[in-house]
Amino acid sequence: MIRAGATTGRRATLHPVAWWLWAAALAVAASRTTNPVLLALLAGVVAFVVAARRSDAPWSRSLVVFFRLGLIVIALRVVLQVVFGNRLPGHVLFTLPEVPLPSWAAGVSIGGPVTAEALLQATVDGMRLAVILLCFGAANSLASPYRLLRCLPAVLYEAGVAVTVALTFAPELVTSIARTREARRLRGRPVRGIAGLHGLAVPVLESALDRSLQLAASMDARGYGRRAGSLTRRRQATAATAVGLLAVVAGVFGVLDQSFAKGVALPVLCIGAVLLGTGMAFGGARSVRTRYRPDRWGVRATVVTASGAVVACAFVAANALGVAGMSLELYPLSFPGLPLAVLAATLVGLLPAVVAPNPLARPVPVSSAPTVGMVPPVASVGPQAGETAA
Numbered sequence: 369m370i371r372a373g374a375t376t377g378r379r380a381t382l383h384p385v386a387w388w389l390w391a392a393a394l395a396v397a398a399s400r401t402t403n404p405v406l407l408a409l410l411a412g413v414v415a416f417v418v419a420a421r422r423s424d425a426p427w428s429r430s431l432v433v434f435f436r437l438g439l440i441v442i443a444l445r446v447v448l449q450v451v452f453g454n455r456l457p458g459h460v461l462f463t464l465p466e467v468p469l470p471s472w473a474a475g476v477s478i479g480g481p482v483t484a485e486a487l488l489q490a491t492v493d494g495m496r497l498a499v500i501l502l503c504f505g506a507a508n509s510l511a512s513p514y515r516l517l518r519c520l521p522a523v524l525y526e527a528g529v530a531v532t533v534a535l536t537f538a539p540e541l542v543t544s545i546a547r548t549r550e551a552r553r554l555r556g557r558p559v560r561g562i563a564g565l566h567g568l569a570v571p572v573l574e575s576a577l578d579r580s581l582q583l584a585a586s587m588d589a590r591g592y593g594r595r596a597g598s599l600t601r602r603r604q605a606t607a608a609t610a611v612g613l614l615a616v617v618a619g620v621f622g623v624l625d626q627s628f629a630k631g632v633a634l635p636v637l638c639i640g641a642v643l644l645g646t647g648m649a650f651g652g653a654r655s656v657r658t659r660y661r662p663d664r665w666g667v668r669a670t671v672v673t674a675s676g677a678v679v680a681c682a683f684v685a686a687n688a689l690g691v692a693g694m695s696l697e698l699y700p701l702s703f704p705g706l707p708l709a710v711l712a713a714t715l716v717g718l719l720p721a722v723v724a725p726n727p728l729a730r731p732v733p734v735s736s737a738p739t740v741g742m743v744p745p746v747a748s749v750g751p752q753a754g755e756t757a758a
Contacts, residue, residue, distance in 0.1 A: 381423075382724045384511035385519050386669035391507035393676030394717060397683035398499040402492050402696045403704045406714065407499050410679075413717045414499075414506045421720060422509050423727035433542050434505025438498025445494030450482050458485035458701065485698045492696050519663055544575045601650065609647030615640025668723050675719040682713030 391414075398410050415431070422428040450464070455477055466479035548571045549559045558564045619637025686707060687694050693705035 381512075381515075381663075381727055382421075382510075382672060382720075383519070383663050383665050383669040384513075384516040386665075386672045387511040387720075388507045388516065389673045390676035390717075390720060391503045391510075393673075393680035394506075395500045395503040396680040397714075398496055398503065400683040400687040401694050402496060403693060403706075404492050404495060404696065405704060405706060406683075406694075406710065407492070407495050409711070409714050410717075411499050411502055413714060414502050416718060417721045417724075418506045418509050421724045421726060425512065427513065427540075427542075428509050429542055429546075430508040431502070431505045434501050434508070437505075438495075438501050441498050441501065442491060442494035445497070446487060446490045449486055449490035452478060453486060453490065455480045456483055456486040456489070456698070458483035458698070461487070485701060488696070488701070489698060515663055540579065541572070541576075544572050548572055548575075605647050605650040607647070608643050608650070612640045612643030612645070612647055616644055668725065671723045672720045675716050675723075679713055679717045682710050686710050 394410055394414060398407060401407065418431050422431075460481045460483050463481045464479040466477070469478065545568060548568050549564075551571075552564070552567055553559050557567055559567075615636050617640075619633050619635075619640055622633025622636065683694075686709070691707050691710065693707045694710070696704055
């Protein structure tokens with residue numbers, strides 16, 4: 369007999385699309401500033417939220433990999449600036465042997481004087497890209513890629529499968545590398561340096577091939593790719609979706625471009641949105657797949673998405689209005705200021721650490737009241753104090 373107040377055992381989780389929207393909004397904010405202090409603050413917000421709300425799933429450790437990838441990006445950006453970058457004027461730190469180039473390669477140089485301003489600009493550019501990578505690493509760590517696939521519209525199911533498989537590459541690679549390194553360490557094999565890298569390559573590639581074969585077999589066994597409806601209707605839905613997507617892209621470009629005719633861009637954008645929605649609606653009707661226990665969009669998902677939108681809007685508006693402190697000033701070289709409004713908006717991005725449910729928390733029973741027809745538990749089955757056995 370099932371009790372009415374029993375716990376279902378399902379952990380409270382946030383909608384995966386909310387995590388991706390929040391991370392994408394913070395990535396947009398990082399792309400609108402070159403202030404290293406603001407970039408470091410965005411990175412700290414992302415790391416704090418991931419540390420507070422990540423689960424124990426294999427993909428929850430993806431942030432460390434993206435962090436290391438960001439450090440590699442910064443180092444490569446600095447090296448490219450030192451060797452091939454433009455020679456900015458300023459405080460010369462050292463001089464490399466210069467290779468003369470023809471006149472048509474005026475924007476490229478090999479060697480020459482390296483200034484502190486050039487190194488600082490290269491570091492900030494690499495740091496901005498690293499923070500963007502860190503934001504998407506946070507989305508990989510917080511949102512389940514399998515649940516994200518279930519939330520896509522039916523018309524985008526095939527594309528969603530390809531994107532989801534690509535997104536799961538990073539967490540699956542992290543898990544495979546960790547498992548292989550642990551096995552080699554227990555066997556006394558080297559896990560660092562060139563020898564460790566050589567020993568990791570073959571097992572990791574073999575594991576990737578095995579996962580690919582298993583995925584292909586499971587998709588074929590489940591009848592992946594079957595479609596309902598006539599061929600004419602499918603072609604009409606595909607054509608409407610393609611034309612609508614092109615019109616939306618052209619409309620967005622026209623709205624953002626100052627030289628484009630504003631009276632044409634907005635109607636093209638609206639017509640494209642209508643065509644795109646119509647094509648997706650008709651295209652989704654031909655899908656024969658079903659959804660089991662779909663994720664529901666709740667108040668917490670709205671708050672998490674809104675917190676990221678506040679950060680993105682604050683950075684975009686401050687950059688458009690030319691607020692002091694949004695960009696790094698090289699001439700004269702000075703420490704950048706901090707706009708207080710943007711700083712306060714950045715702290716709003718910490719709301720998911722409080723609002724979002726903790727996936728590691730134990731489920732709480734809905735009710736512990738006894739139900740009708742159940743026998744209450746007996747404190748003891750033997751004779752009580754002061755009684756004798758018959």
